[in-house]
Amino acid sequence: MNKFLCMCSAFCLIGTLAAFGIFVGGCKDEASTTTVTTGTGSSGRPTTLEFEVGETAVAGDVKIDVPVLTLTAVPARPLYALSSGMALTTAEGETYYQAIVRIENAGDGTVRVDPADFSAMVGRHVAPLDRFRSGPAARTLLHGTSLELILTYVVPEDSTPELVYHPPWLNGTIIFTGEQKPLGAI
Secondary structure (H helix, E strand, C coil), X not given: CHHHHHHHHHHHHHXXXXXXXXXXXXXXXXXXXXXXXXXCHHHCCCEEEEEECCCEEEECCEEEEEEEEEEECCCCCCCCCCCCCCCCCXXXXXXXXXXXXXXXXXXXXXXXXXXXXXXXXXXXEEECECHHHCECCCEEECXXXXXXXXXXXXXXXXXXXXXXXXXXXXXXXXXXXXXXXXXXXX
């Protein structure tokens, strides 16, 4: 008898969740997502927005802050890394390049934030992302919410990398340059 009740309860729960999923999925308002198109004139050509570390980049209803952008021998680790396992190690002449990025959605729609949309450019070369020392994973921001990312790359020592953000909701690229160590760091 107990097995029968457990099975009935499980089927009822699954049915309820499925109905809720159909209801929520059917109520999506495609017009409510944040879409930002930048460019020159009405052509909508992609544009590049450049900011110094510490400046707030504003693209439509989205604010992007990069308070920390620095070369470091000992990078911080996020609480929820993109992957578990072995981290990238540095070879002779390499170091870590770490960024702390805060993205806020001030709009009414949703904004998708994915660490994979960021890259570290050293000249014309893309530095590899250390997935063990970067995170959290992609998230969708609702109105009034924000997310802090830790992004870690392996770059040549004495290089001057740029943090490049190319989100799918922006017809363009945002570049952060300069260096700023965390408060209290020597």
